[in-house]
Amino acid sequence: MTSTVPRQPVKLGDLIEGQTAAHLAVAADDLGWWQQQLYRGEDIVPTTGLQRALSKALERLGWLEPGTEGYRLTGEGYEIAYNRGFVRVATRGWTPTFQQVGVAATTGDMIPARTDPHAVARGCTDIARRHPETLQAIAVRIAGDVHPGSTVDLGCADGGRLQIIGEFGLSEKLVGIDIEAGVIEAAQQRLAGLGFADRVRLRVGSVQPGEGLPAWLDDGIRRDVTTATSFNLMHQLATESGGIDKVLGAWQEWFPSLRRLVIGDVVLSDGARWHDQPWFAPTFEIYHELTGVRVWRHEEYLDAFASLGYKVVQCFDKDHEIMVTWIAERAA
Ligand SMILES: C[S@@+](CC[C@H](N)C(=O)[O-])C[C@H]1O[C@@H](n2cnc3c(N)ncnc32)[C@H](O)[C@@H]1O
Incomplete structure (x- = not known):
């Protein structure tokens, strides 16, 4: 691909x-x-x-x-x-992990990911802004729903993508969840300053499937969510849960009215040597290999959507050779 x-x-x-x-x-x-x-x-x-x-x-x-x-x-x-977002993620966001490698490698097989979460968040939003047409297409599909619901962004970082989706005039309620309390706090302040305070509900918590329902999932969110988006996080969640389908299956249980999934992620690239691969692919892949996270193939995402009865209705892959966003839907 x-x-x-x-x-x-x-x-x-x-x-x-x-x-x-x-x-x-x-x-x-x-x-x-x-x-x-x-x-x-x-x-x-x-x-x-x-x-x-x-x-x-x-x-x-x-x-x-x-x-x-x-x-x-x-x-x-x-x-x-x-492309400044990639530079920020690699240079500032992931430096705390790369700095540990030499020392940890004397005894360890892998290292825990340590990041500068604010740098990762800002870099990812800058990456997203390069191709607003992807987020616009998502907004258009949501706006076409006969019965409006809520859209939740799982692993929303600084809320940048929710903001971009909201800027396309969507009246849908927006919810963002991220595990980094500091990033959510900064996002609250930034979005409030932009007049988004009433439109976006942000919560701190994990979107990794576990035992039962997550604490952040109140009845209102559970009932309302019809669209779940998640960008550049699924590879990590799927590694921990043992498959993309396991994560999507859990989200379907969390949100019983869910009928649209929008998943954006970095996929495994071809090429034996670094210079045979697209730029950023070697950095992305070694960062994840060191931290014990799998990078998945395009087909593995498609298989997972199909296994849950979702059909891919739009796919965006012009953003970068290794970045793909799928919009998958299933009958309500
Ligand atoms: C690579 S960033 C992607 C940010 C954003 N989704 C984007 O692509 O623009 C991954 C985000 O997921 C968050 N995250 C990591 N593990 C998480 C978890 N278990 N639950 C919720 N958020 C998580 C991180 O804090 C970070 O903000």
């Missing part, structure tokens, strides 16, 4: 300068420079010594060039800015 543009094997220079460049890309993102150029077209005008050093380095990297009043993106820079 994955086709790959041939790349060169990673060389020493890539290793050193790539690492530094990634840090600079995230720093520029912290300053909002990429968004300023991508979405507002305003030149980047450095105002401090650090900003001048950063912009000079980005110019020497070939990502910025002199504009009318300051700096603007080059073609290469646009590519980095557009």
